[in-house]
Amino acid sequence: MPLRVGYVREHFSSPLLQFAEIDAGRTIVLVECPSGTGQLISRLTNDDIDIAIALTDPLISGIANGSKAYKLVGSYVSTPLNWAVITGKESKYQSISDLKDTTIGISRQGSGSQTMAYVMALQQGWPTDNLKFKINNDIRGLINSVNDNSTSAFMWEWFTTKPFLDAGEVRFIGSVPTPWPSWMIAAHPSPTRAPQDEVRVFLETLTKYICTFDSAENRARANIDFIAAKFGYPVGDIEAWLKTVSYPKDCLVVSEKVVMDTLSLLEKAGVVKAPEGGFDVGEFVETNVAKLV
Structure with a gap:
């Protein structure tokens, strides 16, 4: 049986999409999760991927908060994610500071859109224990919520949402880059659902596609053509994004420092609480697959 790989259909997924096109369902089947990481975690839990x-x-906060549905097995993007802070086209909010004590839109509980709202609050010096959220499921629900004033703002990756900015549906009032590398890879611990040797082969093969995508030659032309065809982004936006993104040389490598530093920041934001004696990185990483460094 091919591995069911959950992903979000965004420009970041381009090397994975290229892998899947050549693989043609032999070793992997892609399962699109448009609502983001909250939906991915839910589908791991429910045996959908x-x-x-x-x-x-x-991913890290889910494990810290008790999820046994997955462990980290690899890394995918090594640069931060730039989250746009987005409000309605006619809303009264003009800057991030205006959002204090308002209701922030999120896609799902435990999503990146929620985690980054805590990080934004931490940066602004706001209390994190009384943040208010409204779940709006997907990007269209989030856009509707800021325009009907049921939420003040939401956060989503800059280039993914820029087409809605260009169309005049929303406004950007700031951005908050992640203080950590943005994308990782997780697998269910079951040996029947995600056999470790198959997961390892998947990651080794994905690394080859990433290295090809990441080459200077392909960044100059082939990547731009691929992303424009798949996602319809303007060439200028694609070129700007490519200047900001880096991928790992080996998807099987997981940095212990990244995991622990991320946990430290999430704890400060009030998203996770360390157990007595502190966090154990072994609870987060499947070291029979990943190379923990």
């Missing part, structure tokens, strides 16, 4: 390529922070 075996592997998830998802945002670092909610």
Whole structure:
């Protein structure tokens, strides 16, 4: 049986999409999760997928908050994610500071959109224990919520949402980059759902596609053509994004420092609480698959 790989259909997923096109369902089947990492974690829990390529922070916070549905097995994007802070086209909010004590839109509980709202609050010096959220499921629900004033703002990756900015549906009032590398890879611990040797082969093969995508030659032309065809982004936006993103040289490597530093920041934001004696990185990483460094 091919591995069921959950992903979000965004420009970041381009190397994975190229892998899947050549693989043609022999070793992997892609399962699109448009609501983001919260949905990916839910589908791992509900036996809808075996592997998830998802945002670092909610993956780590999910394990810290008790999820046994997955462990980290690899890394996917090594640069931060730039989250736009987005409000309605005619809303009264003009800056991030205006959002204090308002209701923030999120896609799902435990999503990156929620985690980053805590990080934004921490940066602004706001209390994190009384933040108010409204779940709006997906990007269209989030856009509707800021325009009907049921929420003040929401956070989503900058280039993914820029087409809605260009169309005049929303306004950007700031941005908050993640303090950690943005994407990691998680797998269900079951040996029947995600056999470790198959997961390892998947990650080794994905690394080859990433290295090809990440080459200077392909960044100059082929990547731009691929992303424009798949996602319809303007060439200027694609070129700007490519200047900001880096991928790992080996998807099987997980940095212990990244995991622990992320946990430290999430604890300060009030998203997780350390157990007595502190966090154990072994609870987060499947070291029979990943190379923990």
